[in-house]
Amino acid sequence: MLERPWEQSTVVYVRPCEGRFFTLCGLPHPTGTLPLTAPFLIVETGQPVASMRRHGAFPHWIRVASGLPRERVVSVNVEAGESLPSTAGLAGVIVTGSGAMVTERRDWSEATAAWLGDAARAGFPIFGICYGHQLLAHALGGEVGDNPAGREMGTYEIELLPPAADDVLLAPMPERFAVQLTHQQSVLKAPEGAVVLARSELDPIQAFRWGDNAWGVQFHPEFSATHMRGYIQARKVALQREGLDPAAMVANVAATPEGRRVMRRFVHHATGLSRVTG
Secondary structure, eight states, X not given: OOSXXXXXXXXXXXXXXXXXXXXXXEEOOTTSSOOTTOOEEEEEOOOOOGGGGGGOOHHHHHHHHHTOOGGGEEXXXXXXXXXXXXXXXXXXXXXXXXXXXXXXXXXXXXXHHHHHHHHHHTTOOEXXXXXXXXXXXXXXXXXXXXXXXXXXXXXXXXXXXXXXGGOTTTTTSOSEEEEEEEESEEEEEOOTTOEEEEEOSSOSOSEEEEXXXXXXXXXXXXXXXXXXXXXXXXXXHHHHHTTOOHHHHXXXXXXXXXXXXXXXXXXXXXXXHHHHHO
């Protein structure tokens, strides 16, 4: 599985260890400090819709959108039963979207939630996307369920809330900007102590921060306009059944560079922390 996640470039050395789940425990780097190129863990919680898999899996989309080189990424497919590593030697974690629902309480999802909760409480940098956003909220005691406003899909504008002015990731962003969205469930209640940072017309919790280093965003910063159009086409029958107009939704899709910028700011923030604390 993750026998040699960082290969011979060796930014982190790992070994099997005992634990609640089979994990990988980080050994000290030979220099005694974390290198400047510490890798990011991408937790893969699902696959793209079948018609879009020719573009790769979610970890590839995220790596490209975040600007990370291949050698700075290791991915774990928790949906397929792969085990999560220790956070030792990692710069941060990004959790993907999924076709699953957090409310299904699948074993792999609940195990991942427990891991995320521990990591967040330890101050480890976390960035949850869509399902990852909802799973992080669930892990920290928030409430997740069906969005009362229904499905939110396509290119939408989100609005930053006043607390975003002091947020490391969102402070430089415009007050309103376009993002790509595709979800039916939402964070209905943010975890205790969380700061809600953004909203949309259909979802009042588009982004939140818990503590200093854990963020959840309902939108997909890794989606290009091509990805978004493909998703709408793949859901065409369901959208029509719900009284929506897929053709109009496709026509409304646009590039969302600001959404991508948010994720890149997370990578920059977490990398900076790893240099200081490694």
